Amino acid sequence: MQYLNISAKDNPRIKRVIKLQKSGHYRREEGFFVLEGLRTVDDAADNGILIEELYFTNDIIEKHPSYIKKFAQNSNFCAIISETVAKNISDTTSTQGVFAVAQFPKNKAQIESGKKYIALENLQDPSNLGAVARTAEALGIDAIIISGNSCDPFSPKSIRASMGTLLRVPLIFADNMAEFIGKLDMPTFACVVQSDAEKLSDMDFSGGAVCVIGNEANGLTDETVEKCRKRITIPMKGKAESLNAAAAAAIVMWEMVK
Incomplete structure (x- = not known):
């Protein structure tokens, strides 16, 4: 040729x-x-x-x-x-x-009751997005919801960090996460670092759920937290105040599917 x-x-x-x-x-x-x-x-x-x-x-x-x-x-x-x-x-x-x-891959998905989704609001680091995608695929999460002002899943860095996983995992794009969450008729959980939030391990995700992870530095917007039905937190020991977004998402997704 x-x-x-x-x-x-x-x-x-x-x-x-x-x-x-x-x-x-x-x-x-x-x-x-x-x-x-x-x-x-x-x-x-x-x-x-x-x-x-x-x-x-x-x-x-x-x-x-x-x-x-x-x-x-x-x-x-x-x-x-x-x-x-x-x-x-x-x-x-x-x-x-x-x-x-x-x-662009034709792996876009729609929200369906009974399924499990991880949502990312304003995530800025392609390495975190790639890591979340790899974990989501490994654990069988049904789709990743990505807010409009998160990093681009089709950027070279995102694709590389995901080791190609972003070409396979179903994606859902939400221009405004708070508005998107507010329209859902299924359990929605805001992952926060707040002492009065409910423990992640106490939640029942068997009927399907959307769990939302926020920006690396600032977490979730107040508007999105308000639209979620529950606030959940990952109990931590020691002096750590928060977890890396990808690490937090991995723990949440494990709890969702176990």
Whole structure:
């Protein structure tokens, strides 16, 4: 199979790829995002994600021809890029040499009674979002609800932190978490650091629930706490005042499914 060669950084297609890497607004506007790395692209392909464009270095095609052939069969455009172009596209200091422009995954979900959801309000750290996604998949949480001003689940850092899990776990997007929670006809729990909140271990999640985790620094907004039916807390010993958002979410999700 013959592939186009691209060595210029100012190539229009390369400019678009770089813009998709850097701009969450542009990703949402276009409905596409960038995947980097052989394993991530392979995972996306195996999960039915549409790959629109494929870019790879000569080194990659020499070492992994079968993978490139597999990816190229379902791609609308393929090109060999120079190492310089690869470095310009890459979000990391050491490029992996293969990139795919992919359509947003069709893993959006709807709220259903009896199911279990973890909701994230204003979460800002992609590493935390990725960790929550990995735990949610491992424990069988039905979907992750993400507020509009949380970090982008399709940013390079989020995808990398989730090890591709965000390509598989069902996602629900809520522009305003308080309004979203207020419309639900099912048990909703605000996870807070308040001594008068009920203990997480005392809760019964068997009939389904939505548990909401807040921002790393400020927790949940007052509006969202007010809309939830109950306030719950994770009892802590020692002098720690709070837990990392991903750690708190992991404990909550474990309690939800056990």
